[in-house]
Amino acid sequence: MMAMARRSRTRRLEVACALLLFGLGCGDPYRDRLLDGLPDEDPKFRPGELHRPGQPCLACHSDYGGAPEFSLGGTIFSGSEPTETPSLLGGYTVRVYDSEGQTRDLLSNSCGNFYIRRADWDPAFPLRAELYEDNPAKPGKLIQVTVMSSRIAREGSCAGCHVGHRSPLSPGAVYVPGTTPGAPSDACPTPWLGPDPRAPVQGLK
Numbered sequence: 001m002m003a004m005a006r007r008s009r010t011r012r013l014e015v016a017c018a019l020l021l022f023g024l025g026c027g028d029p030y031r032d033r034l035l036d037g038l039p040d041e042d043p044k045f046r047p048g049e050l051h052r053p054g055q056p057c058l059a060c061h062s063d064y065g066g067a068p069e070f071s072l073g074g075t076i077f078s079g080s081e082p083t084e085t086p087s088l089l090g091g092y093t094v095r096v097y098d099s100e101g102q103t104r105d106l107l108s109n110s111c112g113n114f115y116i117r118r119a120d121w122d123p124a125f126p127l128r129a130e131l132y133e134d135n136p137a138k139p140g141k142l143i144q145v146t147v148m149s150s151r152i153a154r155e156g157s158c159a160g161c162h163v164g165h166r167s168p169l170s171p172g173a174v175y176v177p178g179t180t181p182g183a184p185s186d187a188c189p190t191p192w193l194g195p196d197p198r199a200p201v202q203g204l205k
């Protein structure tokens, strides 16, 4: 009798957590604050590969967030000057190396987003990340654009660190150097540049 009462209380708690996931989250103040700080879904785009560019994908795409789990997710931007409003850039390849020698190439889509599902790859951290562009002269052969020199210890959202403009506090969004921003496009949601475009969001997994 006692055991059953306890079990149903646990069950109720689980249900309450499941219901709260996208509103208030459940029990991790850091992640809850991050989720609370993200804008609502743009109603013109259904949740899918083009949505929420610039946002820390794994805030939601994780066992905590409740959306289909990713190992990595991020967005590529053009324009790197603090005076510019960065725009989304498709067709660039993020090459990721894990610490067991495995590599994956993730191509940014028409809204700059890229991701990989945890079911497809569960890399061993720390990771290295490099950025490549197509080689027009040799299709299929990529040209290296820039590399991240430090390692990614455990954070699967590039926007866990890369957000907004470059500053002493933030590496800025993941930019392709030498590109200039295009005009805003109706084909993509407005990119997220952080709660404060100049402040980094740090530390979640």
Ligand code: HEC
Residues within 6 Å of the ligand: 038, 047, 048, 049, 050, 051, 052, 053, 054, 055, 056, 057, 058, 059, 060, 061, 065, 067, 068, 073, 074, 075, 113, 114, 115
């Ligand atoms: C605030 C939460 C949130 C954030 C941040 C977020 N997503 Fe999502 N995403 C969702 C939800 C909710 C769904 C719908 C899940 C479903 O239909 O079951 C979804 C669906 C998707 C899907 C379709 C998944 C499938 O299996 O069909 C893709 C792809 C996707 N998101 C990519 C991204 C990428 C890339 C980012 C980061 C740039 C991102 N999302 C950021 C909540 C989020």
Ligand code: HEC
Residues within 6 Å of the ligand: 072, 073, 074, 094, 096, 129, 130, 131, 146, 147, 148, 149, 150, 151, 152, 153, 155, 156, 157, 158, 159, 160, 161, 162, 171, 174, 175, 177
């Ligand atoms: C834990 C924080 C963190 C995460 C997560 C992170 N980065 Fe970085 N990244 C940095 C910092 C700090 C720098 C600047 C110093 C350096 O190059 O290491 C940087 C630099 C870079 C650069 C080079 C920028 C330049 O100077 O041209 C690229 C490209 C890059 N990161 C891509 C990525 C991608 C893609 C992801 C996600 C798969 C990612 N980063 C995740 C912190 C992070």
